Amino acid sequence: MKNSSMKKIFFSAIAIVAVFGSYWAYKHYSKLSLLNSKIQEAIGKDRGLTETILKIETESGTISYQELFDLCDKSVAIRTDLLVELRGLSPELDSDIKDSLISFINSENELVRSKSQAYRKIMHLNSDQEYYEELRGKWRNSHYSVADVYQPTMKKKVIDLVENAKDLVSNLDNFYKQYQLLTVKEKNISELMEDNGLEFNAVFSKHAKSNLDFVEDHRKYAELMLSTYRTDYVFVKSNW
Numbered sequence: 001m002k003n004s005s006m007k008k009i010f011f012s013a014i015a016i017v018a019v020f021g022s023y024w025a026y027k028h029y030s031k032l033s034l035l036n037s038k039i040q041e042a043i044g045k046d047r048g049l050t051e052t053i054l055k056i057e058t059e060s061g062t063i064s065y066q067e068l069f070d071l072c073d074k075s076v077a078i079r080t081d082l083l084v085e086l087r088g089l090s091p092e093l094d095s096d097i098k099d100s101l102i103s104f105i106n107s108e109n110e111l112v113r114s115k116s117q118a119y120r121k122i123m124h125l126n127s128d129q130e131y132y133e134e135l136r137g138k139w140r141n142s143h144y145s146v147a148d149v150y151q152p153t154m155k156k157k158v159i160d161l162v163e164n165a166k167d168l169v170s171n172l173d174n175f176y177k178q179y180q181l182l183t184v185k186e187k188n189i190s191e192l193m194e195d196n197g198l199e200f201n202a203v204f205s206k207h208a209k210s211n212l213d214f215v216e217d218h219r220k221y222a223e224l225m226l227s228t229y230r231t232d233y234v235f236v237k238s239n240w
Contacts, residue, residue, distance in 0.1 A: 035090045039097055040198050042082055046105055047201045049075045053112055054207040057214050065123045072116035076109050097196055100189050107182055114175040121168035122218055125225060128161040132229075155236045162233040165225040168218065176215045183208060 053075055056068060063071075086102050135157060139150040183204040193200035 035095060035098065036196065036198060038089050039086070039095075039101060042086055042101065043193070043198065043200055045082060046079060046101075046108070047203060049079055050108055050112075051201075051203045051207070053115065054203055054211060057210045058207075065119060068119055069116055072112050072119075075112050079105055079109050079112075097192060097198070100192055104182075104185055104189050107178070107185060111175065111178045111182055114171060114178055118168065118171040118175055118218070121164055121171055122221075125161065125164045125168060125222065128157055128164055129225065132157040132161055158229055158232045158236055162226060162229050165222045165229075168222040169226075172215045172219050172222070176212065179204065179208070179211055179215075 053072060056063065056071075083102060083105055086098055086105075089098060132154065135150050135154045139154060142150065186202050186204045190200045190202050
């Protein structure tokens with residue numbers, strides 16, 4: 001009789017543990033499912049933001065510099081808000097998907113900032129060259145008695161021009177390295193998402209040509225500026 005009672009207690013305990021275990025597993029699965037659903041939403045937003053920036057060279061031929069800078073700033077701001085949302089999603093759950101996406105989005109923001117900075121240098125370089133050539137033309141055509149008036153501004157402008165060209169080369173090299181790294185990261189994270197039943201549109205590989213052409217074309221332009229104005233720059237720096 002005693003053994004029979006003990007068996008009943010034992011099997012009742014097992015049943016209770018099984019019920020609680022099933023409840024905990026269901027609750028954990030529900031949280032994980034909700035987390036992945038939110039992550040999928042975040043991926044959709046991020047992919048749209050990123051592709052807009054990557055398509056600038058091919059689809060926004062008439063965009064102004066200010067519009068481009070505003071677009072990049074807005075993209076970074078929205079993506080930063082997205083990062084805050086992602087970090088706040090189910091913090092009690094360990095998620096390689098969430099952690100990988102957060103790291104990836106941070107890297108995307110760095111790339112967008114790098115692209116924006118490169119375009120700022122391009123804008124300044126264009127302006128510096130135009131102004132310097134305008135001053136040099138006035139200096140050459142002016143009477144010798146007033147020619148010296150232009151020289152201080154010319155000296156400053158040629159220094160700005162060459163140093164902006166150097167900075168542009170550095171910015172473009174940085175952008176190129178970041179783009180290549182993100183292309184690899186994108187492939188890895190795409191495979192991780194696919195393994196977990198999530199969709200992830202690869203945009204870096206899709207728009208690689210236009211973005212790497214952007215780097216090559218403007219690097220050539222910067223190097224042309226360095227070659228054209230290096231002699232003036234060296235002379236000014238040595239006689240400043």
